[in-house]
Amino acid sequence: MKENSIAIIDLGSNSIQFAIYNIENNSVHTEEVKRVKVAARLISYIDKQGNITREGIDLTLQILQDFQKIGAENGVSRMIGFATAVIRNAANQEEVLAEIQKKTAIPFSILSGYEEAYFGYLGIIQAIDLQDGITIDIGGGSTEITLFRNRQLIEYYSFPFGAVNLNEKFTKGEIVTAEQIDKLQAYLSEQLQTLPWLSAAGLPVIGIGGSAKNLSRIHKAKDKKNSLNMSIEDIDNVFKELSSLSVTERSDIKGLSKKRKDIIIPAIQIISTLMKMTKSPYFAYCTQSVRDGFIYDLLEKTNNAS
Structure with a gap:
């Protein structure tokens, strides 16, 4: 298991993406070494009440479990996920996050509109x-x-x-x-x-x-x-x-x-x-992404706390 590797999962409306980063001395200098993208189009699984359907939840869980296998095969030491608009706006967001936690144990957060914008800006400004x-x-x-x-x-x-x-x-x-x-x-x-x-x-x-x-x-x-x-x-x-x-x-x-x-x-x-x-x-x-801004921010907070 590599102590200097971390996997970030971006659960979006159109795609769910998984990226493994190598971390240099726990600094903000990172290298993306592997990326997997699934065009799940989860936004199409929203019902008339604004809930993500059972089919959409099951699809998400299957993709996340597949990502876990890829992480294990690559010796990833830590895996973190964030969700954007599709979960942020879902009426049953708490149910979805609870199922993700129960079936995968991957810690997930829902980004606010500000956080999503900020991490995008932060990724760009680094590049x-x-x-x-x-x-x-x-x-x-x-x-x-x-x-x-x-x-x-x-x-x-x-x-x-x-x-x-x-x-x-x-x-x-x-x-x-x-x-x-x-x-x-x-x-x-x-x-x-x-x-x-x-x-x-x-x-x-x-x-x-x-x-x-x-x-x-x-x-x-x-x-x-x-x-x-x-x-x-x-x-x-x-x-x-x-x-x-x-x-x-x-x-x-x-x-x-x-x-x-x-x-x-x-x-x-x-x-x-x-x-x-x-x-x-x-x-x-710009080739950077919200994921890049997210990990820059995460490592910066970790370093400031240590």
Whole structure:
């Protein structure tokens, strides 16, 4: 058993992810050595009363037990989990957490909207050399946006919508229509306008998570200059191409995961709306995640307590 290894589980609305980190001298310097991701789409197991169904709970438990086996095979000494919007908003969250504890004994916490936004910002700030910026993390059931200046978090907000539930509400179907897009754009503009600190901020937008990753990969596959940054024109061009295709036809797009081909449209539209509102010079994807921010924070607190 490796005393310097820890596994973090991110129980999200669209996917459940497991990552093993090697810790250097119990410091905030970590190395991710293994990652496993299951596109469980747990948000689709919410019933009309807002409860996660029995089927959804059983699926979650099976995935977590599989992760435990992977952890044991890799000599992990400690395993910790956190849940985001899908459990945070579930009417039966206490029942779900109790079952997880009973069947797996993995300690789990539910991140607040602030914590999810903060850990996303913290993960990004550890990886990039940028003084001022805006961060965005589009999940399946929530979207976190932050503003940082002089590398310090200034503002944050967690919206109760993400790629999966926006798709269910606005763009569900094999082919997306102009009317659906118009309604989606109007909704997102209305929502983002509730944050006055976003207006004309003129800062780069840094994205984390699967949707941002897929957008960046699609752009990289098409961009002959191999630029890591995307202008608003670049983003809108990707959006126009994907929205003109059926969900099936999107399978042929290089850089787009087949597991995201049905939910990529609302995700890109969130980024596009944000960039236009803030008059952002460019968008860039960051490989860090909420998990990285979570473990940085965990180790920092451990060191301060010792």
